[in-house]
Amino acid sequence: MKRWIFLLSLLGLICAGWAQTIAPAPPVTVIRAGVLIDGVSNSPRRNVVITIRGNTITDVADGGGVPSNLPAGATFIDLSQATVLPGLIDAHTHIFLQGEDPAQGGYDIQLLKYPLAFRAARATVSARRALEQGFTTLRDMETEGAGYGDVGIKMAIEGGYIPGPRLFVSTRAISTTGGYPLEGYAPEIEVPKGVQIIDGPVEARKAAREQLDHGADWIKVYMTHRSWVGKNGELVSQPTLTVEELHAIVDETHGWGKKVACHVYGGEGMQRALDGGCDSIEHGLVLTDAQIAQMIRQGTWLCPTLSVYYGDWAPADTPAGQRDRKRASEHEVSFRKALKAGVKIAFGTDMGGIPWTEPIAQEFPRMVEFGMTPMQAIQSATSRAAELLDMQGRLGVIAPGAYADVVAVSGDPLANVKILENIGFVMKDGKVFKNELEAKK
Secondary structure (H helix, E strand, O other): HHHHHHHHHHHHHHHHHHEEEEHOOOOOOEEEEEEHHHHHHOOOOOEEEEEOOOEEEEEEOOOOOOOOOOOOOOOEEEEEEEEEEEEEEEEEEEEOOOOOOHHHOOOHHHHHOOHHHHHHHHHHHHHHHHHHOEEEEEEOOOOOOOOHHHHHHHHHHOOOOOOEEEEEEEOOEEOOOOOOOOOOOEEEEEEEOOEEEOOHHHHHHHHHHHHOOOOOEEEEEOOOOEEEEEEOOEEEEEEEEOOOHHHHHHHHHHOOOEEHHHHHHHHHHHHHHHHOOOOEEOOOOOOOOHHHHHHHHHHHHOOOHHHHHHHOOOOOOOOHHHHHHHHHHHHHHHHHHHHHOOOOOOOOOOOOOOOOOOOOOHHHHHHHHOOOOHHHHHHHHHHHHHHOOOOOOOOOOOOOEEEEEEEEEEEEEEEEOHHHHOOOEEEEEEEEEEEHHHHOO
């Protein structure tokens, strides 16, 4: 008898264990899209039904009205009067920058007077604003003196403590002595720098190791610093790292399975960036035909950040004003040449250099003005940016197997790409964050 009691008790424990291991079925959401721009196709689709289980898209099918075979307990979202797109990706942001009004102390005050906790609180607001605008993923291109604060913000978002986009972070960034602010202080005073300073390949490799060890998804390198108009009217940029220093960083980073982004305007710094094997050129104001050809051969990406160079110009009759205008005019020429040649281009804004109170999507009209079709501009912020991040098929696309990052607008962004400044519906990871479109019904 005791043996039977023991066996029954053992069976009960096994059954209880099975019950604990059986997870509840993920929630099902069905979205009816009036028009779908899926991030990959060159033409939109109409009357599409998107099925989501948990945080993953499981089906995208042509449909009519409300599906008659909705799974039991499914949530139905009617966006039949809207254009639905994948969650947008900004591949160049700075959540720890806020536009830096000179009247409030500019860049320097952040490193000299603002506690890290204060800067992190402001970065939290920046991240939320990005998500509100439909940017469900950001590649954040360094913390500007806030150390590994971006790793902390990423952890808080992933843990569900604060709302925000998926973050791919680059932590401190790397430059050389004489290659980054703070500057202009008495030489006998040691002031903080906005990046990690290195000199020589050994220090370069060590810095990359430190940043990767502390959570960097990308390594950011400054290959140029100051720029000015030269005696022949050309835009000149001060080079920073040598090819040998960059080689050490790239070799180490690639060994970790990660990539290197190079801030570079042009000239010698641009050539060093390409010869050193960087994975993406950030800004790329001056690109020669030979450098464009090299980018295509090497598969190097361009993240141009156009709009940031069209604000806060100094007076035209000053050296700074001449430099500002030269940056913008050269940038347009290089963007047009790179686009025509077939360079891989990802959407990036340099938000933070632009105040986070401004629309992130202001970059789309600028890209279209300089030669992209609206669909190309949208793809640069969806499937193309996802490819840059090695997240093909998971981000930047409405397709089975992708994360359920979905946004929608009222109107046709292919007719007027500026409409993307007014995202009315935002879903990230299968959870609705914003739904103003249904509220208007």
